[in-house]
Amino acid sequence: MKSINALIRKTSIRFDVGAVASSTSVLLGLATFLLASCTEKSSFVQPKLGTRSAQLIEVDGFQFKDLNKNGTLDKYEDWRLTPEERSLDLLAKMSVEEKAGFMAINSLSMLGSRKAKISEGKYQASDLDEGQVKDDRPAGAGNFIGAMNEVTSTTQRIKEFHNRHFILRLNESAGVIAEWNNKLQELCESEPLGILAIITSNPRNHISSNASVGTALNASVFTAWPGELGLSATRDLALIREFASDSRQEWLAAGIRKGYMYMADLSTEPRWSRVDGTFGENPEWVAQVIKEIVIGFQGTKLDTNSIALTMKHFPGGGSGKGGQDSHFDWGKEQVYPGGRFYDNLLPFQAAIDAGTSAIMPYYSLPKGTEFEEVGYSYNKAVITGVLREKMGFSGIINTDTGPITRMVWGVEDLSIHERYKKALEAGSNIISGVSDPADLLEVINKGMVDMSLIDNSVLLLLKEKFTLGLFENPYVDVAAAEATVGSDRFREKAAVALRKSIVMLRNENSTLPVKAGTKIYVETLQSPGRGEEEGSTNFMMEADGNHEVEFVTTLAEADLAIQWIIPSNSVFNSDGAPISVSLSKKGIDVGHIKEVIGTVPTILVIDYTNPWVIDEIYNDTNKGNVVGVFATFGTTPEALLDVITGKFNPAGKMPFSTPVSDEAVENNLEDVPGYLEADGYALFNYDEGLSYKK
Template identity: 55%
Template sequence: MKSTKLLSTLWLQLSALLFASSAVWAQVKTQPSLGFRSAKLLTVNGLQFKDLNKNGNLDKYEDWRLSNEVRINDLISQMTMEEKIGFMIISTTRLKGDQAFQANATRGEITSDFNEEDLVQPNNMFTRKPLPTPMMSAAGTTKGIMNFHLRHFILRANTSAKIMAEWANNLQALCETSRLGIPAIVASNPRNHITIDASVGLSVGTTVFSKWPGELGMAAMRDLKLTREFAEIAAQEWSAVGLRKGYMYMADLATEPRWHRVEGTFGEDADLSANMICEIVLGFQGTKLGKNSVAMTTKHFPGGGPQVDGQDSHFDWGKFAHYPGGMFEYHLKPFKAAIEAGTSSIMPYYSAPKDKSMEAVGFSYNKAIINDLLRKKLGFKGIINSDTGPIDMMPWGVENLTIVERYQKAIDAGVDIFSGGADPAILLETVKKGLVKEERINESISRLLKEKFELGLFENPYVDTNAAPKIVGNAEFQKKGDLALRKSIVLLRNDAKLLPLKAQTTARRTKVYFETYCNNGRTPNPVTVYKPTSTHPTIEFVATKEEADAVLLWLIPSGGSLFSSAGKPIELSLSKNKIDVAHVNELIKSKPTIVAINYTSPWVVNELDMDNTKTVLATFGTTTDALIDIISGAFKPTGKMPFSTPISEQAVVENKSDVPGHLENKGYALFKFGDGLSY
């Protein structure tokens, strides 16, 4: 009996050994596709590897058969302190002719060559007050790679897929010539959404990528499957041009209606936002980072929504967040979902908490928030990426510290990589002075390298420049985007049963005067009258309201750019946001009118003649064609409001900044979170 058991045990052990050996052998035999320009190839046992450090030997970090942990440790052991510190800076990078980073610069032709110009922005662009050092800087590309050892970049240029792909390959080829051949990772702000405020740092605006609703519109769809499909599509487009990291998305909650960044959120509800963020992360990254992933940077921890008076912490007058409703934990829900989904990075906001239970320093300096809460309690193991410029631009709560002391405090709090500058000299000085130990620096480098190894950049950072234009914005992708654009529109009122518009008779279509009112400050006339390019089956679009059976009026209010803030009280009434209310009310009284309002903020609409405004639609970044399909009934409205809209300016002033509109006092909302009708 004992011998039988012994034989059985030996057989199980032998089987396990054979299985393990076959698994290892299978792994060894899986030769990845290697992308290279100048590096020599090493052949070992019939397999190929890149000799990135040019020493003629196969180093562990070059050996794709080994675990990422082994490769990371080997590479860190070979990096100089200067190379490590350069690795902890993420800097704006530019193409030749790209002036997107420069305020009021002349726009020229963008090419795939390098921009070798060093650039320093004025030091009072955001804060309106001088600070000890310049705020934002960008190094000439070759200097940044070879002298500053930068390997993390933010691309803000808006150009063709072909040019972006060619430039990305040029960048990686330059990195390959460096001492250790470490590839770069290029990040971007959102590129796929229809948005009103496309300021640098918020969104790239209208691009060659597939077009989808704004983030609020994505939430209004209430379609998690389509949200995942969006992220998977966008990931294919981004990867095709060499963008492998997203400076997005915002897990912040739109609980303070005056906050100017509401447009970039998924609304006010923590559960909906959590679901959206989960699908976004899984769609862009997959269940784990791989060679087809785009790594996500979820922001702005622990939630940038509850700003005092809605002022933004890019500015001295908006430096504080507060929690008058005691709902700090509520704002953590979307970040918990992002962590569970595996988000690669998390970005803290500039704000300092105006709360006696927390240290009154910006969240990038706040050890209790980053280390104790985010790392230890919530279990986040990824990269902590500072927002752009907390060191020398928005150092809220630590203004009296020197720059090296600010770096010391931020690193001690848990920050791994700093955005906003290009020259790592002062960060290097912080280490050389002994204010930060090399062991702590290695922790950050390990996290940053792990992302690169998992994305497969060490094996192949290059893209197919011929395939990129065929992938980006292709018709199949846009077909999905067009569906989303329609699903994002919300029908709020249809009291007169005016919608859907049908033909008057078989011989006569309904005559519609379609006017868009948008005062963007760039055109002499805010009124645009729709001129169709083809015949609609049930609607005839006319040139004047006098000819019309009905009026379609699309209002696009604008609170101005985030960065145009002057610290004045924020009002949400239409007349305060570039809408001529008298003109609107005259139209409403003249004919049965469909009022569509584009919501980038929870506008207060009580200046409208609400007695005669019986048909109301909400849009969140969509197209004319999508809106026409809704009013004609070609597509039935299905959208639901992603936030509540206050009934008056007084309700706005009395709101609790951390409390979602649907949990504010009774009578707060004119249109509630979740409102939405259909036909």
């Protein structure tokens, strides 16, 4: 918007050159021009500005933040301009050091509640952690996450490394996260250019028995919805959109503005440890789900109310050879024995069409395809050729965490500088798992890459921040965060989803729902080290509200037993040995379950984070005494009891097929969904699910 004097000057010149006109015509023309200018001005709405150290300046009756403290309005400070214009202006002001630091993202710790507690009041959990401790155990020995942490302070990473992208992996309260965000942004604002930070997180709105730091967080203060497979099992796209929109509001309130989520991968390989983060095995259905997820979190276009998403793991990580995961050398090969590489792209195309802000390639290298056998972050034919050129993606390409120094599949013989060069030339824009930009700076200063690659990457990253409104106000209201996150209105909607996600697979002789007055013996059986102690009945007794059944503590008293089996398959427990998805191989006491089944009619409830093989406990010998089988995908005892007793009619459908035996698993084709495997493959089929009401 030009000043009034400038507008008059422009108008005078225009009318001088326009030759013959009466003074009245000139005045009318001037009045019309000024009226149009006022109308133009009125189309702008003053945004709320949040500041801690930057002064406000006034221009044309509007306020702006003087982020670089020079007393004048720079283009990048002018919220009336487009994100592209602002990004170009700020890019021109950034040093090479700032650009390099801007292209790094890594985990950043707040102090954390445990440290705060032992400090006896000296620190708060939301304090910026100035003394992060490195875990010295070697990476790859069950310690992938410890290996990610560098001994650096928050201040050093902001001031010296010029980092402005951070991953939050702690599961603290909403108020603590909000306070921490505000302190982090205040530190960034005090820097010369006042470039604000963006906080990224893995999913934190799901109940999961398989959550691991580095992949997902089990829901705590954030509203607890079913796991991703459970959302898929509801077969309710409107509910899935509602989940995403509600979760967006919680993240926005807490100051987390970006998600390392969701997984558009397909669960075609039952042994893969990350199946629970997918939405199932059917590419067409998963594509529909992904569309709802993107629009729910981001809106129809990215704006100041969006949570920007980083869809992963391109071009699909679900077909690792033998089900191994590419966090490790023994799982680096992505194979396509069924020739279905391009099926994996359908959900990613849906994400692109819906406007996803970023996409994350996986560590894997393609085996037996037309593509170079290097990790996807280095794979130009896949990243530029397929993702950019064929699929039309124009957003940010964010590597997974650690491909430069740890998961260096296919480029082991290259130096770190050569790896940077190859990743950047392949199309990667931001490198995850590093904080210190020294190596990237050397690559730039030696002229190993064209500077346009750096500038184009920084422009993409800046544009996202401007579009999200972070430069205007990155601060959040702590009290509002506490009131919003986990509020009753969100939990009520999630409660419906938790019940709709439960799948009834068998109901022998219409035994279910359980009749009033039934005496029930309940046990949970979990993989070692995962949650509640085995054998506990308290969880169901406490959930009992008004279900008119009686819980007993011994089998001898029971009319019916419920065995809720909760195995897990954590990615970071891998040692390279062949993977089995049989229950006994996951530490479940199958002998005890068989004893219960042999003693009293039994309902089996299986929590599926993977397509488990359950023939050890459900076979021709004992099927007669198993009166019902249910599948859960992260739900609550209350929800399960409502379904078992008929207070809620089961409606869920299986998001994948489950193999009938270990032999079927070993013979499966890693890239082929279970519903397309050979006859006899499945015990429970994709899309299978019963209800009480016909």
